[in-house]
Amino acid sequence: ENAGDDAILKLPPWSTSLGQPVAATPYGLPSKYETAMVRRQSPGLTQVAGSSVSFMPLQGMFGIITPSGLHFERHHQGWHDIDPSRHRLMVHGMSEDFVRKPKVYTLDDLMRLPSVSRLHFIECGANTGMEWGNVAVPTVQYTHGMVSCSEFTGVPLRTLLEDCGADLSKARFVLAEGADGSSMTRTIPIELVLSGEVMVAYGQNGEMLRPENGYPLRLVVPGVQGVSWVKWLRRIKVGDQPWATKDEAVHYIDLMPDGQHRQYTSIQEAKSVITSPSGGQILLDKGHYNVSGLAWSGRGKIKRVDVSFDGGINWVEATLQTPVLSKCLTRFNVGWDWDGRPAILQSRAQDETGYVQPGYRMLRAVRGTRSIYHNNAIQSWKVAMNGDVSNVQVL
Ligand code: MTE
Structure with a gap:
């Protein structure tokens, strides 16, 4: 068992051979290993793909800019x-x-x-x-x-x-x-x-x-x-x-x-979502995590984002990554020590007008449940004891 790590001890081909020439791909492409970072269609959402939508993979993106090839x-x-x-x-x-x-x-x-x-x-x-x-x-x-x-x-x-x-x-x-x-x-x-x-x-x-x-x-x-x-x-x-x-x-x-x-309800009100960890991901072990997400408002700049780890009982203020621009995505981060017990993660954005992102109970009290558009409710992610993260709705 003291044999050591081959990934360190044995020189890989990329250390011992000539690499690709410049302009081998005149228009650059992502690494062939990055196969998970793709736009996806939701099966059964529409009858034909010509009149449909593909979703951008925000669970794996950094910062605030969407690479053009992954734009929804x-x-x-x-x-x-x-x-x-x-x-x-x-x-x-x-x-x-x-x-x-x-x-x-x-x-x-x-x-x-x-x-x-x-x-x-x-x-x-x-x-x-x-x-x-x-x-x-x-x-x-x-x-x-x-x-x-x-x-x-x-x-x-x-x-x-x-x-x-x-x-x-x-x-x-x-x-x-x-x-x-x-x-x-x-x-x-x-x-x-x-x-x-x-x-x-x-x-x-x-x-x-x-x-x-x-x-x-x-x-x-x-x-x-x-x-x-x-x-x-x-x-x-x-x-x-x-x-x-x-x-x-x-x-x-x-x-x-x-x-x-x-009709004519055009402005996208303040909204936020934790992108990591998020539904479908798995926390490998208890310990420290950087909880990261995105916030935005159609009325101007994001003023603050609060994050809860217990389904909305306690909130801590997240750090906003600069620049914070008007009508632009804003990245937020906050540290979290997971003790291995079930948890519910939420983020709540406030914009410069003072508007605070509503929870589902508040939004549904006015808008009901049969709408399609302008759902800016607080998103909840449940972390189970085994580390599985899933989509839940907490009122
Ligand atoms: N413009 C034209 N001409 N045709 C379209 O189908 N779709 C609209 C809008 N502009 C559309 C359009 C809709 S519903 C949306 S959400 C955005 O384009 C999507 O822009 P995107 O495909 O660049 O993400």
């Missing part, structure tokens, strides 16, 4: 790799009173305009939507994987409206339309555009957008649910009333307990 995907009618030389963006108004000089931009036109780069999260309104009534899925990838965070680069939409001679005193809403077969059209309130935050983006994490995420153009609407971030953006129309399109009058509405629907 949500398509209503599949994705295309659009030839950028044939893509156009039209900007016009309900009439010339709204936009004096309607224009059609090529990608080259847009890239000559002043650009900005900003880090923001995008969360589908349906993220955590399967959990409204009861525990439904086992892992954080499926409970919370419809969120991602990137640095986006593009032209503020306000700049384009000014370039087209839009009357910004008359304009109250813009309509954004995508070029895919789903006729994705969404109404955006003009206040968001005037703030300068809404962006017509071509860049993501330092490179062009990925085709799945809207190459070559997508709308970036910080703080607002993902459906308004129209991909393959081809048209912006300026008007004075919401358009009540199919994707805002019939879909993406919140069913209330009294049977009424709420």
Whole structure:
């Protein structure tokens, strides 16, 4: 038994032979050993994969940036790799009173305009939507994987409206339309555009957008649910009333307990989740753990995150990893000594407006259990005596 460790005593091939040449993979790929870090579909969630969602593996990610190849995907009618030389963006108004000089931009036109780069999260309104009534899925990838965070680069939409001679005193809403077969059209309130935050983006994490995420153009609407971030953006129309399109009058509405629907509930309220340890993982032994997770708010910056290890009786304040940016993922960490007894781990975010993430009891008292969208309830992970971590709901 004193033979020692071969991994130290015997030289492996990578210490005794020539390695791969540079540019062997002109566009780099992850290690072949990193097979678990992939986007996943939830079996049976939708009838066809062309109109479905793939979830990002947040249980295994570090920091706040989502690698572009792992960004979650949500398509209503599949994705295309659009030839950028044939893509156009039209900007016009309900009439010339709204936009004096309607224009059609090529990608080259847009890239000559002043650009900005900003880090923001995008969360589908349906993220955590399967959990409204009861525990439904086992892992954080499926409970919370419809969120991602990137640095986006593009032209503020306000700049384009000014370039087209839009009357910004008359304009109250813009309509954004995508070029895919789903006729994705969404109404955006003009206040968001005037703030300068809404962006017509071509860049993501330092490179062009990925085709799945809207190459070559997508709308970036910080703080607002993902459906308004129209991909393959081809048209912006300026008007004075919401358009009540199919994707805002019939879909993406919140069913209330009294049977009424709420429309135009677009902002993603403060939310957080512990990503490690999380459902499906196993704690190998009692002892020290770094409990880590993500928090975000569609209304600004995260102010604090509290973590409980006993199902919400006692709370400790977690450390927020800098930078803490507005409408961006924020990483939090807190140390925990597991004594080997069953435990329930939870995180609770508060944003700079003072809003505190609700528990399931509080959220369901107002919203009921039959909704799909905007479930920002506190997530609970149960640690069993044998170290198994599972999804539970604690009221
Ligand atoms: N834009 C178009 N043109 N077509 C779409 O199907 N899906 C929307 C939105 N923009 C969609 C779209 C929805 S519902 C979401 S949640 C986000 O894109 C998802 O963006 P992602 O695929 O880059 O994660």
